[in-house]
Amino acid sequence: MTAEEKIINAATEAFMLKGIKSVTMDSIAQAAGVSKRTVYELFKDKDTLVVHTLGEMIISHNKSIIEILGNTENVIEALFVVMEKEAARRREMSALLIQDIERYFPLVNAAFFSNPDKMCEYSPTYTFLVKGTEQGIIRKDLKIEFVDNFIHELIGLAHMSERLKQLIPNKEDYLNNIFMPYFRGICTRKGLSLMEKYFENKSE
DSSP: OOHHHHHHHHHHHHHHHHOSTTOOHHHHHHHHTSOHHHHHHHOSSHHHHHHHHHHHHHHHHHHHHHHHHHHSSSHHHHHHHHHHHHHHHHHHSOHHHHHHHHHHHHHHHHHHHSSGGGTTTTOHHHHHHHHHHHTTOBOTTSOHHHHHHHHHHHHHHHHHOHHHHTTOOOHHHHIIIIIHHHHHHHBOHHHHHHHHHHHHHHHO
16 A cells, blocks of 8 residues: 555545544544655645545545446436435534535535546446436436536535525435435436335335
8 A cells, every 4th residue: 555545544534533624634644654744745735635535535435326326226226225325424424524525625626527528437427327318217318418517516506505504404405405306307207207116115
């Protein structure tokens, strides 16, 4: 394992446990078993390390979602599996980390999505849309790249909108009033039927 990998792993563990703000570069260096000088040689400051670490966390998380898409019968089933796993994942995350991520969201978003050639690489929603179209679940008349980017804009809105924050919404509010209505709108009749089926099974 390289020094950079050790530092990223140490930072990931520390951020998950304590959030970002309270973690120091010294503590990360110590946990990684490298010198503070080495940390600063690889990452010029804490913000750079945070953005890089969150980026690696996103990549790892996205890979797990794409794996779910490959192991479920259809993308609607995958969507519900992902939602359940997301709820469990957030329960394991430090509340401080969730708050701190909002501060770094614009930096991470800019770093990962400023290059159009890499947008699909970091987007499990793109894979979701491609597979959904192939399965006859997502409408074929849509421009997948456009829809994918719009979904990411919705996610950004959920993170950053001060007007929404004033309403003190929970995860279900975002899901039921923003994301699910939009997903219904891009589904075919087959997709809508499958979605209703999974909602019924969930309520039983």
